Amino acid sequence: MFDTLTERLNTVFKKLKGQGKITEENVREAMRQIRLSLLEADVHYKVVKSFVATVQEKAIGVEVLSSITPGQQIVKIVHDELVELLGTRHTQLRLTGVPPYPVLLVGLQGSGKTTTIAKLAHMLKQGGKHRPYLVPADVQRPAAIDQLTALAKQIHAPCYPSKTSDNPVRIAEKAIQEATRAGCDVVLIDTAGRLQVDEPLMAELQKIKEAVNPSDILLVVDAMTGQEAVKVAEAFNERLDLGGVILTKLDGDARGGAALSIKAVIDRPIKFVGIGEKIEDFEPFHPDRMASRILGMGDVLTLVEKAQEAFDQKQVEKFEKKLKKNSFTLEDFRDQLQQIRKMGSLESIMSMIPGMQKLKGKQNLQLDEKELVKVEAIINSMTRKERLNHAIINGSRRKRIARGSGTTVQDVNNLIKRYVQAKKMMKRFSKMGKRKNFGKGSFPFPV
Amino acid sequence: MARDGGFFKRLTKGLSKSREQLNEKLETVFAGKKEIDEELLEELEEILITSDIGFETTQELIETARKQLRRKDINNPESLKQSIKNQMVSLLKPREGRLPIDDLPIAPYVIFFAGVNGVGKTTTIGKLAKNLKARDKKVILAAADTFRAAATPQLALWGEKAGVDVIAHQDGSDPSAVVYDAIQSAQHRLADFVLVDTAGRLHTKKNLMEELKKMCRVADKVMPGAPHEKLLVLDATNGQNALMQAKQFHEAIGLTGLILTKLDSTAKGGVILQIAHEFDLPIYLIGVGEGAEDLQNFDAEAFVQAMF
Numbered sequence: 001m002f003d004t005l006t007e008r009l010n011t012v013f014k015k016l017k018g019q020g021k022i023t024e025e026n027v028r029e030a031m032r033q034i035r036l037s038l039l040e041a042d043v044h045y046k047v048v049k050s051f052v053a054t055v056q057e058k059a060i061g062v063e064v065l066s067s068i069t070p071g072q073q074i075v076k077i078v079h080d081e082l083v084e085l086l087g088t089r090h091t092q093l094r095l096t097g098v099p100p101y102p103v104l105l106v107g108l109q110g111s112g113k114t115t116t117i118a119k120l121a122h123m124l125k126q127g128g129k130h131r132p133y134l135v136p137a138d139v140q141r142p143a144a145i146d147q148l149t150a151l152a153k154q155i156h157a158p159c160y161p162s163k164t165s166d167n168p169v170r171i172a173e174k175a176i177q178e179a180t181r182a183g184c185d186v187v188l189i190d191t192a193g194r195l196q197v198d199e200p201l202m203a204e205l206q207k208i209k210e211a212v213n214p215s216d217i218l219l220v221v222d223a224m225t226g227q228e229a230v231k232v233a234e235a236f237n238e239r240l241d242l243g244g245v246i247l248t249k250l251d252g253d254a255r256g257g258a259a260l261s262i263k264a265v266i267d268r269p270i271k272f273v274g275i276g277e278k279i280e281d282f283e284p285f286h287p288d289r290m291a292s293r294i295l296g297m298g299d300v301l302t303l304v305e306k307a308q309e310a311f312d313q314k315q316v317e318k319f320e321k322k323l324k325k326n327s328f329t330l331e332d333f334r335d336q337l338q339q340i341r342k343m344g345s346l347e348s349i350m351s352m353i354p355g356m357q358k359l360k361g362k363q364n365l366q367l368d369e370k371e372l373v374k375v376e377a378i379i380n381s382m383t384r385k386e387r388l389n390h391a392i393i394n395g396s397r398r399k400r401i402a403r404g405s406g407t408t409v410q411d412v413n414n415l416i417k418r419y420v421q422a423k424k425m426m427k428r429f430s431k432m433g434k435r436k437n438f439g440k441g442s443f444p445f446p447v
Numbered sequence: 448m449a450r451d452g453g454f455f456k457r458l459t460k461g462l463s464k465s466r467e468q469l470n471e472k473l474e475t476v477f478a479g480k481k482e483i484d485e486e487l488l489e490e491l492e493e494i495l496i497t498s499d500i501g502f503e504t505t506q507e508l509i510e511t512a513r514k515q516l517r518r519k520d521i522n523n524p525e526s527l528k529q530s531i532k533n534q535m536v537s538l539l540k541p542r543e544g545r546l547p548i549d550d551l552p553i554a555p556y557v558i559f560f561a562g563v564n565g566v567g568k569t570t571t572i573g574k575l576a577k578n579l580k581a582r583d584k585k586v587i588l589a590a591a592d593t594f595r596a597a598a599t600p601q602l603a604l605w606g607e608k609a610g611v612d613v614i615a616h617q618d619g620s621d622p623s624a625v626v627y628d629a630i631q632s633a634q635h636r637l638a639d640f641v642l643v644d645t646a647g648r649l650h651t652k653k654n655l656m657e658e659l660k661k662m663c664r665v666a667d668k669v670m671p672g673a674p675h676e677k678l679l680v681l682d683a684t685n686g687q688n689a690l691m692q693a694k695q696f697h698e699a700i701g702l703t704g705l706i707l708t709k710l711d712s713t714a715k716g717g718v719i720l721q722i723a724h725e726f727d728l729p730i731y732l733i734g735v736g737e738g739a740e741d742l743q744n745f746d747a748e749a750f751v752q753a754m755f
Contacts (some may be wrong), residue, residue: 039502042686045493080520109709110682112567115595142573142604148595150618195712222565226499226686228714249564252649277652306605421718 026352027059030074041294043257044230055081079291085260086287091269093124094216096244098184100133102176102212105246106236107220108207109193112248114144116274117190118151119282120141120246123272125155126184133184134159135175137168137208140192148190155279158182168192168204175433189214190305218271221258223250229258230265237266239343248274251281255294260270328426330387333419334379339373377405378415389418481525483516491531498754499686500717504724508534532751539747544704544729546676548582555587555633557641557666557673561659561700562680563692564647567708567734569598571680572642575732577739580609585638589629590615591622591662592646602644609739612636622646622658623665630669643674650695652711663700669682680706680730683716693722702726708734711741715754 031052038048058077095101104111105121114136121132132153136159138144145162152159155219160175179187180424191208209217219236236242247259250273259270270285321326346429379387381404386393393401393416402409473540488509495505512530513520520532546665547556560568572588579586588606590613592598599615606613614629626643645662648655666673679696681689696702707716719730730745 036502037497040687042499042688045496108684108712110563110567141601143597143601147595150596155656197713222682222685224563224685224688226684226714226718227497228499228684228686228712231713232684247471249649251651252563252688253651253691254686258686 005436018116024060027056027074030071031056034074034078037295038257041255041257042224042226042261043294044227044261044265045253047230049263051081051085051260051264054105059174062205071438075295079287079295082260082291082294083287086263086290087269087285089289090284090286092272093120093245093271096215098186099415100173100176100179101185102187102189102203104189104191104209104212104214104217105220106217106238106240107193108195108222108232111220111222112190112274113220114147114151114190114191116246116282117148117188118155118280119274120272121152121157121186121188122155122279123282125157130186131182131184132157132186132188133175133179133182135172135179135187135189136160137171137175137189138192139164139166139168139171140194144190144192145335150331151279158184169207169211171366172208176212182414187212196232202235202239206239207283214243218242218244218246219262219268220246220248221262223247223256223258224252224254225258227261229261233262233268237268242268244269244271246270246272246274247285248263250274251276255296257294259290260294274308328423330379330390330419331384333422334376334387335377344403364422374405374411375415378402378407378412391421409443469507474593479530483524484617487527488513491527495531495717498715498717500715501687501690501721504717504721528755530539532755535720535751535754536747538723539730539750542598542728542730543745543747545744546704548579548584548733551639552676555638555641555670555671556675557630557631557633557643558645558676558678559645559666559674559679559700560678560706561645562647563649563682563704564595566647566680566685567680568592568643568647568680569601569605569635569734571706571734571742572602572644573609573697574734574739574742576605576611576642577609578742579640580611584640585636586611586638586640586642587633587638588613589625589641589643589645591625591629592620593618593620593625594646598644598646601728607709624661626662626666627669630666630673634670650692650699656695656699676703677701678704678706679728680708681706681716681719681722683709683712683719684714685710685722689716689718690721690725693726694727697728699724702728704729704731706730706732706734707745710734711736717754 003369009361021385034055035048035052038051039045043051055078058081059074062073062077082103093103095103103352105117107113107121108423117134121134124130124132134148136148138143138148139162149159149161151218160171162171162175168191176187189208189212191205192201194205196202215241219233220244221232224296225232233245236396243258245262245268247256247270250256262268263270270287270290273283273285275281275283322332381401382393386397386401393412398409398412402412492505492509495508496502500508508531511534512521512527515530516527521527546558560572562568571593575587576588577685586609588602588611590599590602593616596618599618603613603615612630612632614625616625616628619686622645629641629643632638643662645659646655648659650656663674663677677700679693679702679704681692693702693705705719705722705728707719707730710716722728723730733743733745733750735741735743
């Protein structure tokens with residue numbers, strides 16, 4: 001749905017070939033495209049305006065290098081500027097003063113505060129660095145206390161026994177005493193979701209702040225938030241003087257322009273991001289990745305991490321051995337397919353590869369998930385013997401396999417053909433591995 | 448739901464915060480202007496985009512207004528405002544939808560509530576259950592969010608408040624089994640409605656979308672034709688991503704309608720215009736506050752009126 005900025009800018013600059021410098025005139029169209037791209041990513045209208053003005057200033061008069069296209073060059077300027085704005089390095093949780101350090105999490109309803117508290121606590125516990133104490137101070141939402149209590153149990157962290165009849169300010173105060181008694185050094189306080197225009201509830205947050213004097217106050221924001229992000233961040237910051245921001249639900253396909261908007265208007269660091277359903281799916285914020293994401297430029301680093309996550313190390317080693325011995329069977333073929341599918345839908349994997357969007361548009365490169373299901377079904381319909389030695393699969397066996405997998409003999413033939421090809425390729429790879437220092441000219445592939 | 452007399456008042460009250468702000472903005476923009484100039488159009492663009500209407504839709508709305516301007520159909524700021532409003536209403540009007548409540552085609556009428564995390568599915572179900580109960584309907588809630596910690600107690604508390612039965616299994620159990628049980632007991636108890644609360648899931652998670660499909664299949668198995676409604680719950684504070692949510696959920700399970708929540712915030716939920724433009728899906732309900740009475744029927748005129 002969203003074209004990448006690079007693609008758009010390349011179209012703009014196509015006419016520009018042969019010119020030595022990017023001029024004011026051709027920058028104007030490029031700026032329009034940048035503006036559009038950022039608005040599509042939900043960056044706030046005003047933030048986009050000032051951002052584009054800055055980029056425009058920097059772009060005019062830049063020399064066009066022969067090696068890259070002007071489009072790419074502008075993208076680089078935009079990207080660098082974004083990284084600069086988002087913060088060049090990761091900012092830690094602020095834990096200062098005398099322990100236990102209270103940390104307050106605030107935000108709108110449904111932004112993910114409760115889940116985030118558990119994730120943050122889990123992260124702090126890693127390596128035995130901290131002893132977090134969890135405090136459910138959300139007495140508004142039904143069962144919010146139960147939720148945090150259950151999560152605390154999961155990560156083996158102590159949790160304050162709040163009741164819905166308690167006052168949140170009292171809960172916070174008493175919880176700090178309890179945490180000290182329990183020997184914990186970080187007190188994570190979960191507050192009820194509230195609208196920034198809800199006067200009584202905002203006043204309540206201020207009271208909690210005054211009562212416990214938090215070491216850090218973090219605003220939890222949904223990465224899918226639209227233009228509203230600016231108002232939310234401004235209001236919470238005005239009241240509470242935030243220490244930073246946590247961006248949640250980044251595992252979706254939201255471009256997350258809210259991150260840029262918030263950073264621009266309140267100038268507080270984004271400290272962490274939530275990237276999945278599991279307790280471990282939580283990490284420090286990477287400005288460079290966020291910049292690529294906002295621009296829709298693909299995210300190779302996340303792809304690599306996803307791959308590492310999906311591919312179990314032992315299996316990879318086993319696979320390597322098989323490659324070397326050239327004993328790659330149809331069964332291994334199926335395992336590989338399954339592992340790739342564990343990384344997510346083909347569509348989402350492809351979207352992380354830069355330039356893929358372009359290919360898809362141009363060459364009608366249709367990725368059919370069903371094709372993979374078919375392949376799996378065919379291999380599953382083979383006997384183990386057949387899977388280990390494809391040579392025995394004769395005509396009548398092919399017919400049986402086709403019937404068993406609900407495909408045609410032609411499909412089975414195709415699969416076997418592709419498997420044989422893959423095997424041949426791998427033979428080349430394994431030879432390449434053996435010949436460690438091959439000099440110039442001995443490149444193993446026909447170029 | 449809508450006690451029709453008070454509906455408009457309620458909606459405008461719910462939307463009053465955004466209304467005040469937007470109105471203030473519009474009034475200052477339009478006040479003192481006798482002519483429509485580029486500056487005014489640009490300010491109008493800002494107002495529309497900051498309502499999450501999206502760049503393309505904004506351009507379309509303004510372009511149409513420009514054409515009318517050239518044809519002299521509109522000639523002052525007030526008629527420009529009216530033109531934008533009219534365009535919005537004509538986009539949203541065909542999407543007004545009403546759940547069949549007093550003329551159920553079949554009972555139990557099974558309604559699935561799906562959506563990404565934190566949009567307010569459980570709260571919406573709680574409010575709807577209370578409203579249906581108030582209209583003497585027999586309702587059963589299915590706690591099919593077996594994933595999130597304490598999702599079941601949350602729904603159970605709503606069930607208690609509304610005075611309706613809740614069918615639940617243990618945390619981590621198969622949500623399809625909950626659906627199966629809930630429909631079956633609804634059939635035995637001659638219930639009118641089964642409201643199925645599903646776990647929040649991002650539309651990009653393939654396996655979770657498969658799980659949702661399976662829940663639909665299982666529902667159909669117990670009661671052919673079920674679920675009768677597959678509703679997507681959208682958060683008005685979400686930006687352009689809501690469009691992707693609608694697209695993916697629709698592709699996966701074939702939605703039958705939409706619900707827009709959290710309209711009591713200052714967010715305007717403008718992305719619904721784009722969704723209305725791209726998908727022929729009725730908008731059944733909107734959430735404009737914490738109370739059960741704050742769940743309202745969607746009314747295009749009132750919605751647009753409240754925005755401006």
